[in-house]
Amino acid sequence: MPTPTDYIRRHIRTVPDWPSPGVQFRDITPLLSNPRVFRVLIDQFVHRYFDAHPTAIAGLDARGFIIGSVLAYELGVGFIPIRKKGKLPFTTVEESYELEYGSATVEMHTDAVKPGDRVVLIDDLIATGGTLMAGAKLLERLGAEVIEGAVIVDLPELGGSAKVRASGLPLFTLVEFDGH
Template sequence: MNDIELIRRTIRTVSDWPEPGVQFRDITPLLQDPRTFRVLIDQFVHRYFDARPDAIAGLDARGFIIGSVLAYELNVGFVPIRKKGKLPFTTVAESYELEYGSATVEMHTDAVKAGDRVLLIDDLIATGGTMMAGKRLLEKLGATVIEGAAIVDLPELGGSDRLRASGLALFTLVDFGGH
């Protein structure tokens, strides 16, 4: 079995969570097994080793796990993009629409500087709203998002198409039909 197939098979599908009809793609089994976790991180390290971004920005909360380890491996800084009200310093905010309402993410105003090349990472792309908000936040501060990355893409929800249409290059390891 190749590395991508190992990653795909390790992701757990939880039916009808958080609501009936949803097939939740749970990455926590990837994190629990040291070998599989290393294989996962190595996929991203190998992709970005030569491109060497100035920073990795991780989206709350599972993007923190992958992003901080990747930043460590690449010897670059890590920028957390958090849900509103969780950061203690001066922040910049971006709101976005969810299927049933809206949400806001924030980051510190000194997290990146103009001209920084930043990789934006999360565990999963569904509708693309969170990643798009993260991209806009980074761009408000003058950074360039070199790519959006995730472990899982759920293409039927249209997020990856919307993100690409906005000009964001995307990299994902596996995709799952349905949602």
């Protein structure tokens, strides 16, 4: 009987040379389309955070929305979307971060959290760590405590997970893959 982590790993599709030559894209959509695998995936996060008593789950645009909203529902807490710049309709706070070639910005509503909120920040994958770190900074700027960052897939060779941990943010990852 495989462990839940091995079971999840087997259902992540690798798409070679996408979005550019040499990249091995780790596609989580097979995890979502299979109801049994999706349940096993969500249960890993539910079991991890049930006793941590977060007050909210924050999900990073866009795949973090899928996992984060279901996790929030299962834990009986609210969900906070952290979106790409220009997608939220209300007053926002923003944080920019560096990409391999250029930069990007994420935003969150200014009333999404309040001081003292305990938030789990979730995404599908960590590569360079920029998006996760930017999301954590947004939450902390508004007074929330980010109790942990969480992702399904870690690409440790790209250095993001080490960078996030070095910043002091605890990080939970389910599976690792070598390469880009």
